Amino acid sequence: MKRVFTLVFVVLSVNAFAQPPGYYTSATGLNGQSLRLALRNIIRPHTMLSYTPGLWNAYYTTDVKPNGKLWDIYSDIPGGTPAYEFTLGTDQCGSSGASAEGGCYNREHTWPQSKFASDTPMQTDLFIVYPTDYIVNNRRGDNPYGKVGTASQTFTNGSKLGNNTYSGAPSGTCYEPIDSFKGDLARTYFYISTCYRNDSSLFVNWEMANQVSLAPWTAQMLLEWHHNDPVSKKEINRNNAAFALQNNRNPFIDHPEYADCIWGTGDCSSLLTSGLAMAQNHFSLYPNPAADMVTVEWQSVKGNEGAVVNVHDISGRTIYSYSETSGSNKVLISMTQWPKGVYFIQVITPAGAATQKLLVE
Secondary structure (H helix, E strand, O other): OOOEEEEOOOOOOOHHHOOOOOOOHHHOOOOHHHHHHHHHHHHOOOOOOOHHHHHHHHHHHHOEOOOOOEOOOOOOOOOOOOOOOOOOOOOEOOOOOOOOOOOOEEEEEOOOHHHOOOOOOHHHOOOOEEEEEHHHHHHHOOOOEOOEEEEEEEOOOOOEEEEEOOOOOOOOEEEEOOHHHHHHHHHHHHHHHHHOHHHHHHOOOEOOEEOOEEOHHHHHHHHHHHHHOOOOHHHHHHHHHHHHHHOOOOHHHHOOHHHHHHHOOOOHHHHOOOOOOHHHOOOOOOOOOEOOEEEEEOOOOOOOOOEEEEEEOOOOOEEEEEEEOOOOOEEEEEOOOOOOEEEEEEEEEOOEEEEEEEEEO
């Protein structure tokens, strides 16, 4: 049976994913470094957690799977069966305690601590530090992320170490996560480069970045990962849980288009609304994520009938457009041919325009 969901639209940033109304208002209509600075001022400073027990305790809400086990971006298999799973707390370990994969989990700084001298608040930022398998964490070490040519070691979920063959990347060993987590890590790096853009003196140069600014090859690779592995429900849940603890969010989870507007060719000024009328017309939001079919419904005002509905993918391409002129205030859209991921649905009426995020699973 096909599931039908009804979406209603509010202006750009809404509370659908637990972000406060107006959280990104100061970034609206900006591009490039102006957008990056505006986002930095929104998400920094934030509440700093302790390393111990702050991070350990946080993982009970930020990295818990639906079955109660731990999410591990280095060893898990979303939608599949991993070789092992960790029990929160029970399988926790520190700097030692495992001789093989699956022994225990510890805290992985996705941007290596050695690249910011283990300084704060980076050392305990939940958007940097994930719980991961001790052995895979140890083997990855300070190596950059990249595209492995010949693997020197392959881990149980398919992630691997080997020579970096990504175009423009320095030669040497890199770690390549599985495809299902590449987008997560890309958005993590976008966050770090944005949140700490004014703290460059705390960072050192390394293969992936000049202090906190992403190297050209890094930005190109991470944008590819960002597009090919769109925001997942797991990331949305983690973003909300981290926000409850740190009082800041990862903008690139809430607004994936921001990455292209800073490091790519996107134009976020095109997402400006043409008025507040639609936000004030009490559009409702029915279950989101959606699947198979989606009903877009708007409030029509006498004398202001008609609407245009556009759907954009994460790269900003228009994949669907519909003009309603018969007086109806809804349209049913089939999504059966759409890849899973994040889309932006725009409704334009004489009363104004609004854009809302849709997650297709």
